[in-house]
Amino acid sequence: MQSKSNLYDLLGIEEVFTPEESPIHRFYRIKSIAERCKRCRLHSTRTQVVFGFGNIASGVMVIGEAPGGNEDIYGKPFIGKAGERFSSILKEYGIERDRDFYITNVVKCRPPKNRDPQKDEIQACEPFLVAQIKIIKPKLFLALGRYSAAWLLGLKREPSMKEIRGKILVSKFNVPLIVTYHPSTVDHARNPEWRNFALNAIREDLKLFAEKIKEIQQS
Numbered sequence: 001m002q003s004k005s006n007l008y009d010l011l012g013i014e015e016v017f018t019p020e021e022s023p024i025h026r027f028y029r030i031k032s033i034a035e036r037c038k039r040c041r042l043h044s045t046r047t048q049v050v051f052g053f054g055n056i057a058s059g060v061m062v063i064g065e066a067p068g069g070n071e072d073i074y075g076k077p078f079i080g081k082a083g084e085r086f087s088s089i090l091k092e093y094g095i096e097r098d099r100d101f102y103i104t105n106v107v108k109c110r111p112p113k114n115r116d117p118q119k120d121e122i123q124a125c126e127p128f129l130v131a132q133i134k135i136i137k138p139k140l141f142l143a144l145g146r147y148s149a150a151w152l153l154g155l156k157r158e159p160s161m162k163e164i165r166g167k168i169l170v171s172k173f174n175v176p177l178i179v180t181y182h183p184s185t186v187d188h189a190r191n192p193e194w195r196n197f198a199l200n201a202i203r204e205d206l207k208l209f210a211e212k213i214k215e216i217q218q219s
């Protein structure tokens, strides 16, 4: 007999899980559901859904805001300027994005003109992120920017980054969480002092993140 899952309730979809379904099969089936999603207005302007990319067996998840222009075209998160900066800093610390973590966003479709994601869009997309977390079962999160930090901390408002970055917090999933500035902060900074501050802060936070990943890999 087939049983209805929590995800059925969450997504309101006419699909059922079979108890014998493997986590990987389930993951890719949820991805295919996401690819047909029309739960918010962003479906009408997207080129494609950017579900996420990376190693789902790594036990580590990085969560950003929303896809930008390049991501919308190629279907992979963090492949524009901000993503390149992020990946190259991590490489210096011995971390490879496709091998050492899974990366996704709180919102899976590009907001028009790369505007900030809206509350109802984050809410509409939430079941997909919850499903990804339930299957990946991360031992460590990295939040890139205030939207994913707020979501992972269960806060109603976006927090002040200065207060929450640079340390290990505990997410609402009871999993350790490191928060850093969104890498695009550096590109958008007009003030050179602020730009240097943000870049140094990101470097420090990613060093801590890399150390924690290595601890997880050795345990």
Ligand code: URA
Residues within 6 Å of the ligand: 064, 065, 066, 067, 068, 071, 076, 077, 078, 079, 080, 082, 083, 105
């Ligand atoms: N910014 C994000 O938050 N996510 C992406 O995938 C790309 C840019």
